[in-house]
Amino acid sequence: MEVYADYAATTPVAPEVRDVMMDIYSEQFGNPSSIHRTGRAARQVVDEARRQIAKVINASPKDILFTSGATESNNTAIKGAAYKRQHLGRHLITTQIEHHSVLHVFEYLEKQGFEVTYLAVNRYGEIDLNDLEQALRPDTTLVSIMFGNNEVGAIQQIGDIAVLLIDHQALLHTDAVQAAGHMPIDVKELNIDLLSLTAHKFYGPKGIGLLYIKPGTDIEFQQLGGSQETKRRAGTENVPLIKGMATALTLATDQMDARNVRLMQLKEHFLNALQDRSIPFEMNGNQNMQLPHIMNLYFPFSDVEIILTLLDMAGVYVSSGSACTAGSIEPSHVLTAMFGTDARTKQSIRFSFSSHMAEEQIDYIADQLLKIYEMNKERSE
Numbered sequence: 001m002e003v004y005a006d007y008a009a010t011t012p013v014a015p016e017v018r019d020v021m022m023d024i025y026s027e028q029f030g031n032p033s034s035i036h037r038t039g040r041a042a043r044q045v046v047d048e049a050r051r052q053i054a055k056v057i058n059a060s061p062k063d064i065l066f067t068s069g070a071t072e073s074n075n076t077a078i079k080g081a082a083y084k085r086q087h088l089g090r091h092l093i094t095t096q097i098e099h100h101s102v103l104h105v106f107e108y109l110e111k112q113g114f115e116v117t118y119l120a121v122n123r124y125g126e127i128d129l130n131d132l133e134q135a136l137r138p139d140t141t142l143v144s145i146m147f148g149n150n151e152v153g154a155i156q157q158i159g160d161i162a163v164l165l166i167d168h169q170a171l172l173h174t175d176a177v178q179a180a181g182h183m184p185i186d187v188k189e190l191n192i193d194l195l196s197l198t199a200h201k202f203y204g205p206k207g208i209g210l211l212y213i214k215p216g217t218d219i220e221f222q223q224l225g226g227s228q229e230t231k232r233r234a235g236t237e238n239v240p241l242i243k244g245m246a247t248a249l250t251l252a253t254d255q256m257d258a259r260n261v262r263l264m265q266l267k268e269h270f271l272n273a274l275q276d277r278s279i280p281f282e283m284n285g286n287q288n289m290q291l292p293h294i295m296n297l298y299f300p301f302s303d304v305e306i307i308l309t310l311l312d313m314a315g316v317y318v319s320s321g322s323a324c325t326a327g328s329i330e331p332s333h334v335l336t337a338m339f340g341t342d343a344r345t346k347q348s349i350r351f352s353f354s355s356h357m358a359e360e361q362i363d364y365i366a367d368q369l370l371k372i373y374e375m376n377k378e379r380s381e
């Protein structure tokens, strides 16, 4: 059996999305900037996709900027806000558990003379709003806090964070990559200034994402050239991917409640399967404040690279936040922020599920973990 349980890394393209994209590849090959009929037809596809997406997140179509993915969206939002607003101050706030496409941008800005506060998290991966309140300064110009974490699934209180910022000059950016399709995202209700998404996490294609920019939010744009995206991002639009993303986001949102129920069942099934087999484990995170598709578990009997390799050999594809550099394993920065230098930062695995998965696949993962556990037990006896 082969079981892919790494849906937080990426998802396959949904058949409906693939069909829509294939049609555009063969029928609407025009350049949306061309003024003839072929160009206008492509422009129509892009406009319609923009409207579709805007409706899902309760924005206006003109507030959506298409990008090559969340890495670009995060770069544009953070650098764009920091540079454009530096006359207002050079202090920025983020968290210790952001994705590297956020963290590395802040580290870069520090080298450019900006001051960055990296908020700590508790053992469940949640920030304390009091910490944020205390970190805010008159010269803070941007707060960037992720909606839901990609390694442990921890959800932050973005609505409450926005309330805290109401009377402050700082903009609020959120990386909502993992939340999209799993949590309702209403940019107006949540009062978000900048929001990043990437399509391949919700059964859309890779290499396409977006940045929502609240009207009146002035940021510096990086890419110069043609007048595409109302001069905010030069470069010919990738029409099939844009339409694919709009289709995928609409589908994921329409099916969200049913998918989430199923995902929660699968998670519960997995926990029971591990308990039934007496495999020792602990959860990293709080199951009640967790994205429904992500679960990160600590197995106090083997190191992450051994578990990942043995699972891979058994046809189970999962991952961890650890990075393998030059043969040694770097513990995940997210788990380190949650637990310090605890052994569990090197003995934890992320499982991320799809609502299409079957109980038998979950049982298979548990069976393989049992084999690894027993093998380790024998070795240490």
Ligand SMILES: Cc1ncc(COP(=O)(O)O)c(C=O)c1O
Residues within 6 Å of the ligand: 008, 009, 068, 069, 070, 071, 072, 099, 101, 146, 148, 149, 150, 175, 177, 178, 198, 199, 200, 207, 209
């Ligand atoms: C939370 C989060 N932010 C940003 C990204 C970057 O997305 P992309 O690689 O599509 O640019 C990812 C993808 O792993 C992610 O999980």
